[in-house]
Each structure stands twice: as structure tokens, then as C-alpha cells.
Amino acid sequence: MAQLIQYILTHTQLLESSIKNTIELLNEDCTIPFISRYRKEATGNLDEVQIGDIVKFKEQFETLEKRKVAILKTLEEQAILTEDLKQKILKTQDLITLEDLYLPFKKKRKTKAETARKNGLEPLAKIIMSQNANDIESVAYKYVKGDISTTEEALEGARHIIAEWINERTDIRNNLRNELERRAQISTKVIKSKSTDEKAQKFRDYFDWSESLNRIPSHRLLAILRAESEGFIRVKIEVDEIRVLERIDNKIIRSNNACADQIELAISDAYKRLLFPSLSNEALSNAKEKADESAITVFAKNLKQLLLGSPIGEKRVLAIDPGFRTGCKVVCLDAQGHLKHNETIYPHAPKNDSIGAIKKISSLAEAYKIEAIAIGNGTASRETEALIRKIQFKNDIQVFVVSEAGASIYSASKIAREEFPNYDVTVRGSVSIGRRLQDPLAELVKIDAKSIGVGQYQHDVDQTKLQKQLDIVVENCVNAVGVNINSASQPLLSYVSGIGPKLAENIFNYRTEHGVFKSRKDILKVPRLGGKAFEQSAGFLRIKNAKNPLDDSAVHPERYAIVKQMAKDEGISLSELIGNKAILQKINLKKYVSQTIGLLTLKDIIKELEKPGLDIRETAKVFTFNQNIKTITDLHEGQLLPGIVNNITNFGCFVDVGIKESGLIHVSNLSDSFVKDVNEHVHLHQQIIVKVLEVDVARKRIQLKLHK
Missing domain, CATH: 2.40.50.140 (Nucleic acid-binding proteins)
Incomplete structure (x- = not known):
């Protein structure tokens, strides 16, 4: 634990006590949303991002330690582990240094150096490296035997061994790394046979490009690497070779004889054949990793904003998925998002039945008491919006244009088929558009976040890291808003702290069989939902119109007794306390501080009691484009x-x-x-x-x- 804490301390600016307590909570299977919301005293009020950093560096440390164990075991089995090497490995704080330490002992595939050793040339290599022999040709002649037929072959083999030694020197590798990090250029050249390809034109800015590798923006690097992977350009990493070779020479050569000439040739060979190919690839890989992190951060920020987009709430919605030839798919949803009606209208070319479409929309709006209209923003969106705005509705109906991104993915998904087994993809897509207006978060969690289209080069970044980060964003957003357990879908429930897909399915099935949950205590009746899952999830699950009004708030059940005591001390009922800002602000919180609850949690409770169950999202606002702009x-x-x-x-x-x-x-x-x-x-x-x-x-x- 001490080493882990120290490792995280070196990578963050967090307090040691905060790190220690957070790690203990994580080891108890507590989730990030739960820790950040309900364990503020323990963490020192760390937010989701800071706790996420602790999780990230904890995983990095565990990966490093696992690799150390594997390397030490291998070296022990080969009987080549010295105490000095063991201590160096144990003290290593990053994977690159660890792999460099292991490199000389790594089992190698057949190499030129290995062949030279089998031909008995290692002693010759050592003589050359000693730089004491003046007549190296005569010395080399002694090694002309077996597969070695000339002195030049002997010297060449010795140089291959020396080149390997140079490649394995940590100081030389780190010097080249530093040079690549500070001065490397990334350059591109178009593949002439592909220069006129239509698909290549979007990359034409990079047909002949050069830029500092450490300064290239993430989006540009990802674009260049995509162009290379699609076969339109060649990418090179370049540094000042003469400068690098001189620095290596100065580290190794200390004489001015024939040995020095051989070493200089070996240095050049080591650089061109071993060092530069390996470390330039490493530099490009590191740059790609940074670009991935930057792109993933952008995607995560966008996804969070999208998920926390403004809902109109529980209102009856008429949703339209616009189209020309195939018509506009229309659905009517009740305030809870249930499908009540669907059909197709054809107001646009080629049928041009705008009059019939207007009559149909008017009658549906009246029949289903529609309060808002959602129009998908894809093909024929503007024309459909213009048509809808011509209609004189009897009631005041708000008209919204809603993003369709990912709707087609949802409509063909297993989730959509299970929700609407008797309807085709066009109806499901329209339902999704309408529900996005009612509650973007509840609907968008059903779609693979990568399909929503709010990132940059999301298909080019590390997909495992991307998925992991997006899952964290979704989880944080769902728990920040809270979930109505009696109306939430399975996908939405699965993101609640401590729940997951299997318990979400159990909750959904229990609700279907037994009816709505009447209290948070009822949640414990769900099969396989034990005390730990209840502790992690209860504060984020809401129950509307419950007997205990705290069940529809973010106050955790473990703190109900404190709130009841506050009400009792004020001489009022619990329902009279909730929402009574004047009384709540006068309460002396220090009176309720104990070993298990501090001021941070008490302040959160008061804030929640002032506006229980308040949605942190803004309400959706109507927006109108300039109607004169069509193309x-x-x-x-x-x-x-x-x-x-x-x-x-x-x-x-x-x-x-x-x-x-x-x-x-x-x-x-x-x-x-x-x-x-x-x-x-x-x-x-x-x-x-x-x-x-x-x-x-x-x-x-x-x-x-x-x-x-």
C-alpha cells in the first residue's frame, strides 16, 4: 500500500490521506460516483475526476508491479538475476525503464549478433571495445575458421555484437529518446499513384508536410496516421543523424586507432538498424498515445454535455423522422415515452401531399393532446420543420429539431427489438427521436457512445481506452442526475452505481412481476441485490410519490436518521422540513457532526433538502434557424x-x-x-x-x- 500511495503521490497533487482512504474504498468495491458523493470526509472532498485519476494511476502501478514479477521470475529461472539487477528492477517507476533493464537478458529471436556469437566472435568484439589493439586485422585473422572465411567477415560479425551492446545501453537509448522527444520532425510524402484518388483529396493538406513531432496537434497527427493507414501517404520520423552519431561516438570512442574505426562502423550500424527504427517507432507511438488521450478527452467532454442536454421532461410528444421518397415516419408518445400511435405521411417530393400531411399532424396533435413536436435533423429536416410551422394548432405546441446521431444504431439494436418487437426500424428510430427530446440521457444510454458522433477521429484512437472513458462519463452523468427506478429502462439502470447489467435485468424483471417499488427498502427484495449493491445504488435511485419523501431525493438512506432528528429538533414533521429553506439554513450543522458524518456531508444534505430531486439539467429551449438559408x-x-x-x-x-x-x-x-x-x-x-x-x-x- 505504501508504495502504491507514493506512486500516486508522484503523479498527482492530492493529499496522502485522501489517496489512502480512496484506495481503501475502491478496494471495498465502492464506485467512483458513490465515493465522490457520499464519502467526502474520507476523501477530503475529491470529485469524480480526481478519484478517476487515483483509479488510473492505481491501475498503472499494478500493471508495472505485475510486469516486474514476471521479469524477475524469468531472470531467476535463467539463473542470471543478480542482487544489483533485482534492486534496480524493484526500484523502477516506469515501464520503459523496466523494459530497458530487461532488454540485454531478453530471449532474442535469431539475430546477426547471435549468429556471430555462435561463430565464436564475442572475444573479438571485446578486444575491439577495449580499444587497445593497433593491428586489428591480425587479431581478426585468428577468428577465421568454420563459417568465417575472411577477416572482414570476422570483423563484421564482431561489429554486429558491438551494435547489439550499444543498442542495449540504457544511457544511449535515453539520449536518443530525449533527442526524439525534443527535436524529431514528422514528415509526409504522397504516394504518387494515389494522389488523384478521390478519397485521398480530404488528406491533400498532408501530401507534403513536415512538423515538429512534439508540437503537432492531436487532430493533425491522427489525420496523418489515418491517411497513411489508407495508403495515400508515407510517414517518416527524422532527427539530425550526424548530431546523434557524434554524441554516441563521444560516449564510446576514446582512442584513435583501428579499433575506433570498427566501433564507429558498429555505432552507425546500431543506430540505423536497431536504435533508430525501435525508438522512432516508440516516439511515434508515444505521440499517438498523447493524441489518443487528447481526442478521448474531447469526446468525453462532448459526450458529457450531450448526455446532460436539456430535457423537456414528461410531456406528450409527436416525433417525426423526416424523409422525401419514403415519407416522414410519425409517432405519438405519452408523457412517459410509451408509443401510442405511428404512421407515415408524404408531404415532400415525389408525392407532395402537404395538405394531407398538415391535416394528419393537426388531428394527431389534438387526439393525443401533444405538447411538443420533435423533428429529426437529417434528410428533409428543414422542409419538414417549415411545414410544421405553417400549421395553426389549437394549443400552444413547441417545435424542436433533434439530433438523429446514432438513432439508426439504436433502431436496429437488440434493445430496440426487445422494446418494440412488433415494429420496424423506422418506427423505432422515430420513437428514439421523440424520447431524446423528453430525456436525452435516458435515451442516449441505449446507444453505443462511439456512434453518437461528437468526437474527433474516434475510430482511430485506442478503442479500449475510449470505451473505458466513455463508460465512466455515462456512469457519472446517470448518477449525477439520478434515476427513477419505476420508469427507467434496463440500459439506464445498468449505469447506476453498484448495479450493472445483471442487477438491472433483475430490477426490471422484479418491477414487471411485482409492480412499482413503493420505497427504497423494497429494492432489497430484488434477487441477488445485497447490502453492498444497495449501499452503492440507493442514493441514486428515486421513487416518486413514496411514503417517505426522502426516497425521492439524493439523501442516502444511511442518513435518514439524521434528517429525522433535524425535523424533530425543529419541532416539525419531515415533510414540513423538506423544501423549507428558511428553517434549513438556520440549522446548526455542527450539532450533528460525529465520527461517521462531517460538515461536508451535512452541507450536501441541507442543499438537497432545499430542492429535493432537483434536475441539474436546464429545460430545453425552442430554437429557430434562419428560414431563408436552405443550402x-x-x-x-x-x-x-x-x-x-x-x-x-x-x-x-x-x-x-x-x-x-x-x-x-x-x-x-x-x-x-x-x-x-x-x-x-x-x-x-x-x-x-x-x-x-x-x-x-x-x-x-x-x-x-x-x-x-
């Missing part, structure tokens, strides 16, 4: 347009201005001052005003500026 050709420089941010990257953000192509606000056009983080200036789905700077119709590119 990219309608845009011109200087226009001011309303738009919605639909993707955020490190180099800027993309904005939907109501046409097929999204416009880009480059990071330099977000503010007149330096922009460190795009998210500090805009957020996903934010409604903004933009100024058109440039329109490239041929390349379908739109340059915008944020209008303050």
Missing part, C-alpha cells in the same frame, strides 16, 4: 446567423446553421484573446450567433466566427 449557396460573407454547436474539437467547434454542411469556428475565431480551452467559450447544443467569414462551395467548407 450552402445561400450563404455569403458577413452574414449573421443563428446556429447550434453540434461538435467540439481541440481546434474549434462545428456549428449547425440549418443546412447539410456544418460550419467551423476555428479556435482563433472564438475570441479576440487567446483560447486555451474551446469548452470555456462554447458548449455542445449551445444556441449561438455566428458570422460567416468564408464559404468554399467546391470543398463544402464554411468558416465562421463567434459573434458576441
